[in-house]
């Protein structure tokens with residue numbers, strides 16, 4: 257086997273408070289995060305939403321020490337993975353490719369090109385697949401691959417998602433058991449899975465398998481845990497006015513308190529590192545909601561970070577992927593999405609699907625323009641510098 261590389265894909269996070277604005281701009285510029293009918297509207301709208309959100313988001317990052325720990329943790333995971341692979345007899349260079357902050361995916365690709373990597377495993381650090389996370393990174397990689405002829409010589413394979421991996425399930429179960437054992441009556445505590453949400457339309461219209469993978473994953477973790485505790489799944493971190501997957505975490509916690517739950521063990525499920533949504537949203541915001549609602553013991557299960565059982569699970573995934581038939585980037589969407597044929601771009605007269613799509617797009621553009629005017633007091637053309 258030639259020189260082996262592992263590309264770890266992750267979201268990235270602002271390292272300093274000054275990074276928050278540009279990080280949010282990068283995030284909202286991604287069509288997999290905000291889906292707009294007109295690509296030319298993406299950047300002005302990203303700029304607009306990022307500018308409005310920066311201050312509040314900075315306040316949250318300030319509360320967790322002034323920046324995201326994601327780069328530091330991902331680098332530690334990469335180093336631990338390299339060591340574990342070495343212990344299994346597999347030498348490999350590890351590369352970290354973040355989607356919205358440093359080290360960007362493009363930087364990782366430049367480095368693995370320089371190092372002459374011949375065989376590559378692409379491993380997203382998201383256990384479950386979503387169009388908005390792994391899907392977005394895969395789309396970016398497809399584009400990079402098409403534009404860089406040097407990449408054609410690399411024999412690569414993708415791991416689309418890995419929420420069923422036994423070592424991962426065992427590591428999650430061990431962390432939950434450890435937290436349950438800290439409450440006075442461990443069997444009475446309620447296990448509360450809080451997954452990062454996505455807009456409902458991702459699942460219902462775009463065919464994102466995320467909800468199904470999250471549901472199956474919670475079921476498998478409970479099976480692995482093998483304890484009598486009741487459990488609930490809810491979705492956190494909603495952004496914007498549209499409906500996201502329900503129930504929302506902030507509603508589900510008081511509902512459980514009303515039903516008499518006193519001990520709550522919260523399990524962040526869609527991400528493997530500590531980040532703003534565990535350290536701020538769960539540890540501060542949801543804890544306050546829970547305590548006000550009458551929960552006596554609110555405990556949060558730590559993220560996997562560099563848990564040795566988890567790192568061994570990642571190493572096993574890499575070793576297995578190197579042996580298995582390769583999966584190409586172009587295959588992932590076919591495997592993962594219940595593809596709904598998007599209505600044709602070509603205009604057709606009459607009451608056709610195409611006409612409905614274009615009517616919808618025009619109405620949406622008008623609505624966005626109206627909202628911008630209502631909020632800023634300026635029209636869209638004014639904001640774009642046209643007037």
Ligand SMILES: C=CC1=C(C)c2cc3[nH]c(cc4nc(cc5[nH]c(cc1n2)c(C)c5CCC(=O)O)C(CCC(=O)O)=C4C)c(C)c3C=C
Pocket residue numbers: 267268269270283288289290309313324325326382386388389452453454455495526527530531532533
């Ligand atoms: C599996 C995990 C994640 C999904 C699914 C996801 C979807 C998603 N996120 C946003 C908007 C934001 N996400 C933000 C931060 C953020 N998101 C994830 C993970 C998932 N996002 C992580 C790990 C982080 C934090 C990184 C860190 O700095 O620690 C943010 C910025 C923070 C804030 O201002 O609240 C936004 C905004 C959308 C719209 C979306 C699905 C469409």
Ligand SMILES: [Fe+2]
Pocket residue numbers: 452493
């Ligand atoms: Fe997010």
